[in-house]
Amino acid sequence: MKSIFDEADEIEIRVRVNGVARTLSVPPLRRLLDVLREDLGLAGSKEGCGEGECGACTVLVDGAAVLSCLAPACQVEGTEVVTVEGAGFERVQASFLAHGGAQCGICTPGMIVMTRAWIDACRRDGTEPTEDGARLALAGNLCRCTGYGAIIAAALAAAREERA
Amino acid sequence: MQVSAREAMVHPMERFIGRDLARPDGPAKVRGEAVYVADLRVPGAWVGGTVRSDVARGVLRGFERDPAFDWKRVTFVTAADIPGENVQALIVDDQPVLASGAIEHWGEPLALIAAPDVATLEAALAAVRPRIDPVAPNFDPELSTRVFKSIRIAKGDVDAVFGALPAGAIVVEGTYRTDSQEQLYIEPQGCIAWPPEADGTITVKGSLQCPHYVRKALVRCFGIAPESARVVQMETGGGFGGKEEYPSVVACHAALLARAAQRPVKLIYDRHEDLAVTPKRHPGRVKLRAAFSGEGTALALDADVLFDGGAYTTLSPVVLSRGTLHASGPYRWPSARIVGRVVATNHVPYGAFRGFGAPQTCFAIERLFDRAARELAIHPYALRRQNALVAGDTTATGQLLEHSVGSMQVLDAIARSSAFDRHAWCAPRAGTGAKRRGLGMSFFFHGAGFTGSGEEMLKGRVRVDLLPDGRAEVLAGSTEIGQGTDTLFTAIAAEALGVDTLDVVLARPDTARVPDSGPTVASRTCMVVGGVLEQACRTLRSRVVESGGTWRERARRFLASGGDGSVTVTYASPAGVRWNDATYQGDAYPVFGWAADVAEVEVDVDTCEVDVLRFWTAVDVGHALQPRLVVGQIEGGSLQAVGWAQREVITTRDGRFEQDRLATCIVPTTLDAPRFDVTLVEVPYPHGPYGAKGVGELPMDGGAPAVLSAIEDALDLHATHVPATPERLLALLEAASATPVRRA
Ligand code: FES
């Protein structure tokens, strides 16, 4: 749906989304979140605030966690975008199910993508995944249902399983 | 999560009850496939927006619409376009769907606009100005003369007790204030409405807790029969009471726009609008005066409860009811007088939030117990234990407690897990460091189900139908909002039918299909609706007498032989439950849940910032039918309570909430959350399904007083105002350095 970010002339953007190469014609400042949800029909990324405060819209851009409500479409030119619908989240998703990490589920896609980013960062930096590390990594993702205990347990279990 | 001691009875015969099932709604949620209202793709849908009052009180004289804007591009709806009554149907008909004359609060809806896209909508909203003659508003509940509801509860002769206190007795007094709190479900409010079909049927899909409440509102607003309003609950991203009554407003607005625009209209609030205009917890002021014997026996309680209801009645009478009924705490008072009133101001209407009036009064009585403990030089744990209600006692309303009274069990359990009973609370400590630690406790109960005769009047119904393939379909109006209704109903149905969970299917809450089970509120879904479901399943099971083969084969043979595979059961109160709404005497609730909390805090002495490090809780839920869900409710609710205790600030200025975005409307993050230690205690309730009673709201009640009790231990400060922000604590510290507090 057209919003104030969509007023400039469209530009062409090449991006891979969940492994598929796309060429999109979009206004340069159109929010990545809208591109994903509305133009590409990928509604897994959620909008909890639209201003970078809740983390529900988190996606991976070239492997780094990005708040898609703050990222303009022009910034993802030439990148690889992965949403919760993409590949590579299976173990994290299973861990969230096993630990009761999803209640109402609205924060869950963002939590799962962020957990993936954290596990990858631990591996890349050679750091041990710890509870404190998980809490720090997920501090930008709000959940009002769980009290976070089950989410942290799920993230930690997934990280440790992947190491094993 | 850590379930440190399950005091559960062993139920070797139960296959699904007491054993964690996989959430039926889980896989779709973790894959991002669950469909919330904003995810619905509706071809041709327009977007809706609301024209609101920019003053807290006034008279609407009309609208100035900028002629430079092409109004043919949008649909504009005012009160004059309402086909039925201009009433937001709930308890009292005082709130209009759209204001037509008097305006009672900032942000009040005055007109609606639908447009083909967000940019056009925003241009239209900017091109209209309501013409309002302002009227002086009142924001002070103490000065309000409009009372939505007043309640008086009396037991014994309080004045006589205070008039002739025994030697050595003490009187403790205090005024306890609690500020508002935002539910902060992460998915904002939203609905999509379709224009009336040829037969007049209106359909609304939305994020909501109570589809039948929304249907009732549409029926009045459109002047149509109940069958002509269809309400479907989409996946709902949190509610906590915030989606109890307010979705009816969004639904009526969306449906009015859809009717006028003759196309589907999506009305989804952004976070700013949601924070600005949706109901929050009632601010409270509770004055208490209590007498204790010199040995610490509670003698008499005098309580005065005042809630700010905001501009319209909404659910305030029921919130006040629960507030006053919990004002005496889980304690044995030979004499008690509780008076309460909830009054009108020109604040945005306050409404339902988990706990529903009880957190405000529970906070007051628990702080008073801490104060009394210091005066009496009795350990706060011991003082609570000494006065705790036990089976055979009567409450302030004269309710005889017979079943499932887990008071001593939760006190025992919290002592075991936290060792608070051996903690030298508020004893002078050596430490002079920049950070001080403290421990504090609370003890509380929460009535499960509707107050008084509420369940009798609701007559919640559940239907179970055999499908042609032999599976059983559960049809209930109860909604899954994250708490685990779908998992729970699957477990209860499979257990009661004696079938596999795959033989059970759940109907989506759609008023065109499911009976009215009553609202998904008041900790009633498991205990009340779950109980009705259990009965329906048992009845169906007893009908299918065919033998041999699987359940589905037997059920198919039963249907083929002409058997009636549909069972509807309506809730009936357990025999002997009596309640008098006029005198507020009798059985206020079918049963209570019981709990005790202990919080550990670390306070920075220079900045007064409070970090809640650990949180122990022991909770009597009757029987934990799905332990992981129960623990999830307890941890989630406890964190909301901990947040309210010290960091969730909600303030108003000229009738407007000042916290209008997530950057200022603060809720706890992973770094703020304490480590939880949950002990489930099980004292079964004979009239609940498999012994269960409600748990949804209970954990909201005890967190704030436990945290403030811990702050008192750390800083030697008796804070009486929630949230205990650093600013408030610093002010108290400064005042205390002038007049040192006596150490008990
Ligand atoms: S929607 Fe992007 S951070 Fe909240």
Ligand code: FES
């Ligand atoms: S599960 Fe509801 S917000 Fe996290």
